[in-house]
Amino acid sequence: MQTQSLRRLLAASVALGVVGASMVVQAGDMAADGQDAFDENCSVCHSVIAGKVKVGPPLAGVVGRPAASVAGYPYSEAMKSSGVTWTPETLEAYLAGPMRMIPGIKMSFPGEPDAQVRLALVEYLKTVK
Amino acid sequence: MIFPAHARRAGAAFALFGCLFGSLLSSPAQALPSFAQQTGMECAGCHVGGFGPQLTPAGMKFKIGGYTDSNGQGLKVPLAAMLVEGFAHSNKDLPSDPAQGYGRNSNFALQELSVFLAGGVGKHVGGFVQATYSGVDDKMGMDNIDLRLTDTQNLFGHNVVYGISLNNNPTVQDPFNSVPAWRFPYMSADLANSPAAAPLIDGGLEQQVLGLTTYAYVGDFLLESGGYFSPSESLLEDMNVASPDAPATKLKNGAPYWRLAWFKDLHKQAFSVGTFGLAASVQPDRFAKAADGYTDVGFDANWQWFPSRRHAFSVNSSFIHEVRSFNASVAAGGADHLDTDLEQFKVAAAYYYRQHYGATVGFFDTWGGRDRALYGNRTGLPDSRGVTLQGDWTPFGQEASWGAPWANARLGVQYTLYNQFDGASGNYDGTGRDASDNNTLFCFLWMAI
Numbered sequence: 001m002q003t004q005s006l007r008r009l010l011a012a013s014v015a016l017g018v019v020g021a022s023m024v025v026q027a028g029d030m031a032a033d034g035q036d037a038f039d040e041n042c043s044v045c046h047s048v049i050a051g052k053v054k055v056g057p058p059l060a061g062v063v064g065r066p067a068a069s070v071a072g073y074p075y076s077e078a079m080k081s082s083g084v085t086w087t088p089e090t091l092e093a094y095l096a097g098p099m100r101m102i103p104g105i106k107m108s109f110p111g112e113p114d115a116q117v118r119l120a121l122v123e124y125l126k127t128v129k
Numbered sequence: 130m131i132f133p134a135h136a137r138r139a140g141a142a143f144a145l146f147g148c149l150f151g152s153l154l155s156s157p158a159q160a161l162p163s164f165a166q167q168t169g170m171e172c173a174g175c176h177v178g179g180f181g182p183q184l185t186p187a188g189m190k191f192k193i194g195g196y197t198d199s200n201g202q203g204l205k206v207p208l209a210a211m212l213v214e215g216f217a218h219s220n221k222d223l224p225s226d227p228a229q230g231y232g233r234n235s236n237f238a239l240q241e242l243s244v245f246l247a248g249g250v251g252k253h254v255g256g257f258v259q260a261t262y263s264g265v266d267d268k269m270g271m272d273n274i275d276l277r278l279t280d281t282q283n284l285f286g287h288n289v290v291y292g293i294s295l296n297n298n299p300t301v302q303d304p305f306n307s308v309p310a311w312r313f314p315y316m317s318a319d320l321a322n323s324p325a326a327a328p329l330i331d332g333g334l335e336q337q338v339l340g341l342t343t344y345a346y347v348g349d350f351l352l353e354s355g356g357y358f359s360p361s362e363s364l365l366e367d368m369n370v371a372s373p374d375a376p377a378t379k380l381k382n383g384a385p386y387w388r389l390a391w392f393k394d395l396h397k398q399a400f401s402v403g404t405f406g407l408a409a410s411v412q413p414d415r416f417a418k419a420a421d422g423y424t425d426v427g428f429d430a431n432w433q434w435f436p437s438r439r440h441a442f443s444v445n446s447s448f449i450h451e452v453r454s455f456n457a458s459v460a461a462g463g464a465d466h467l468d469t470d471l472e473q474f475k476v477a478a479a480y481y482y483r484q485h486y487g488a489t490v491g492f493f494d495t496w497g498g499r500d501r502a503l504y505g506n507r508t509g510l511p512d513s514r515g516v517t518l519q520g521d522w523t524p525f526g527q528e529a530s531w532g533a534p535w536a537n538a539r540l541g542v543q544y545t546l547y548n549q550f551d552g553a554s555g556n557y558d559g560t561g562r563d564a565s566d567n568n569t570l571f572c573f574l575w576m577a578i
Contacts, residue, residue: 040438041396043528044174044187053200054169074201078283104283106198108190110396 034124037117041109048128056107062086063126067102078104088122095121164191165534167207167248169200172526172537177433177441179484179526180539181577182311185441186394186433189304193346195279195292196248196255207248213241215573217318221566224558227320228265236320239264240573243272253279256294265319270369271336273310275302284347291345298335299357299386299407302342307429307445308405310335313477313491314517314543318571325551326495326504326511328451328473330407330425334384336370337377342386351403353388362415379415384408390429401431412457419457421464426450439483446476455503464503471497471511484527491517507559510552515564519543537577545569 038048045056052058057070067084068075082102084090094101095118097111112118165172168191173179175188184192191198199205215238222233231238242262249255256276262269279292300308309331317323327333334357342355359380365371390403405427410420429447436442451471458464477491494514501509521541525532550564551557557564 044170047169052169053202055198055200072201074199099286099288103286104288106281106288108187108288108394110394112396 030120030123031127032124033117034120034122037112037121038124041112042121045107045109050129059125060128062128063088063091063122076104076106078102079106088126091122091125092118164196164207164247167199167205169202171528171530172534173484173528176526177443177479177484178481178487178521178523178539179530180523180537180575182315183306183313183443183445183479184304185435186396186399189392189399190394192304193290193344193351194255194281195253195277195290196257197252197277197279199249204250205248207246209245209247209577211241211243211245211575211577212239213316213573213575214238215240215316215318215320215571217320218570219321219566220568221562223322224560224562229267231265231320238320240316240319255279263319268369271297273298273301273336277302287348289345289347292343294340294342294344294353294355296340296342297338299330299338299340299384300405301335302344302353303388303405304351305390305392305401305403305429305431305445306443307401307431307447307475308427309447309449312447312475313445313479313489314519314545316541316573316575317517317543317545318569321545321569321571322550322567324495324511324513325506326471326497326513328425328449328471329409329411329423330405330427330449330451331473333423334378334380334409336368337365338380338384340384340386342388344388349391349393351388351390351392354386356383356385357407357409358383376415379412381410381412381418381420384410397435399431399433402429404428413461413463414457417457419460421457422452422454424452426452441481441484442479444476444478447474449473451497458503462502465500465509466498466503469498469500469503471495477517485523487519487521487523489517489519489521491519493517504552506552506557508552508557512549512552513547513564514549515545515547517543517545535578539573539575541571541573541575543571543573545571 045054047054047058048060050058050060053073057073063086065086067082067086068080079102095112098105098107098109175185175191177183177185218235226233243259245257245259247257258274259272260269261272275294275296277292277294279290281288281290294302296302298310300310303311306312338357339360340355340357342353344351344353357380362371362376365377371377384407386407388405390401392401393399406425408424410422412420427447427449432444434442453469453471455464455467459467474494477489479487479489481487496512499509504511519541521539523539525536525538527533546568547564548554550567555563
């Protein structure tokens with residue numbers, strides 16, 4: 001009986017481990033895809049190096065921080081007064097149509113229509129600190 | 130670009146340039162010398178192939194925004210320089226020396242050495258002023274100017290950019306690489322024959338006029354209107370763009386200018402279609418009031434495709450229809466017909482790999498009504514047609530490039546083939562010279578710092 005319980009526990013652990021590992025791998029894959037998407041779509045105007053300011057603000061540590069919070073960057077009034085905090089959810093919504101979400105901002109990016117690409121971008125942005 | 134004048138006038142041009150420079154230097158500025166410094170962006174962010182002047186959609190928007198976008202890291206004093214060294218070889222020796230000190234063929238030349246003030250001051254003022262030394266003409270003079278006042282407002286959820294441009298070359302203020310001031314080929318041989326006939330808006334007024342245009346970028350539409358006038362001859366002589374021996378083209382009255390374009394940026398792709406034009410009365414003799422009329426109506430279309438950061442495709446095209454009324458020229462014996470027209474079509478397709486390696490094919494065709502007195506060639510036709518092929522290598526221009534953003538260079542090989550030249554394929558000038566004799570190999574080094 002005890003042996004069976006141990007076997008079940010072991011099986012469950014393996015299954016959980018496999019699922020967990022696959023989730024980690026999946027997130028890793030998504031982050032890698034997101035890095036590609038970032039290079040293609042965002043890197044011209046944004047750096048992921050803290051303190052490196054292009055025509056857009058640096059995105060290192062963007063997940064979790066309030067909008068318009070990089071010191072010294074000339075944000076638009078619309079962004080300053082947006083009251084948004086960049087959670088994964090708000091970032092995903094923003095990337096779908098920045099101007100739709102916050103009218104009057106400076107960013108001219110028209111929006112990423114592919115939800116998978118947006119999610120991948122967010123996964124990548126979680127990794128840049 | 131021709132810069133006729135005397136050395137003292139070059140000094141005056143420098144003085145004017147110095148005043149403009151000084152006015153910017155007087156700001157408590159951090160001295161950063163280029164648009165790349167101003168924005169913190171790599172050159173490839175705004176330029177296809179990592180080198181000017183072909184603009185990406187981001188570059189177009191930067192220009193429409195009056196060159197004012199900035200990363201906000203202090204006020205910049207933008208100063209830049211450009212150099213073009215070229216070697217030109219024609220299929221057959223030119224009929225005469227193309228310039229003093231140069232032979233009839235296979236010439237090396239310092240074509241341009243330019244100094245720029247280029248950038249934005251605050252949110253509402255930006256532009257560029259270019260002064261150029263031509264090694265071919267051995268002269269320094271004012272080149273292109275585009276100075277802007279601009280603002281952005283949000284209307285109904287859309288940003289509306291509007292402003293005023295003070296410039297000296299119709300279409301130089303345009304963001305699209307389909308208009309005459311910015312079309313392929315972006316550099317060509319000064320020491321080679323080129324077709325004689327072109328619409329007035331295609332270089333006929335460059336640097337010889339001043340214009341004020343108002344514009345607005347609303348939604349996906351760019352609207353612009355304004356006009357050009359002739360400044361005094363003494364001012365143009367001071368800027369070294371005219372001289373008593375080579376007076377400037379003189380507009381009798383103001384010349385209205387218009388532009389309407391639809392521009393759709395889908396990020397991976399961008400499209401534009403539009404129309405532009407100019408109506409001008411030009412005095413062939415600037416001291417006589419009689420004038421010839423020119424009405425240029427242009428249509429243009431552009432497409433860019435960026436399937437990835439590695440690949441960039443573009444097609445730029447334009448058609449210009451020019452209606453002419455040669456009252457003054459006919460009276461003076463310079464033309465046979467009062468009313469005639471001229472058509473010009475140009476298209477260029479380019480591909481860039483990794484923003485370093487580029488290949489471009491351009492087709493050009495000019496045709497129009499016969500006028501022997503006007504064109505002075507064997508057939509009396511303005512017709513010229515051909516193809517320009519170019520391969521180039523841009524080793525720098527990216528964020529991680531050596532010397533970024535200061536070191537910029539493009540090495541290019543260009544070959545222009547003429548099927549027709551000044552009215553005919555064969556013996557166009559009546560002395561036995563064929564269109565293909567003007568086929569030209571042009572190798573160039575184009576640097577910007």
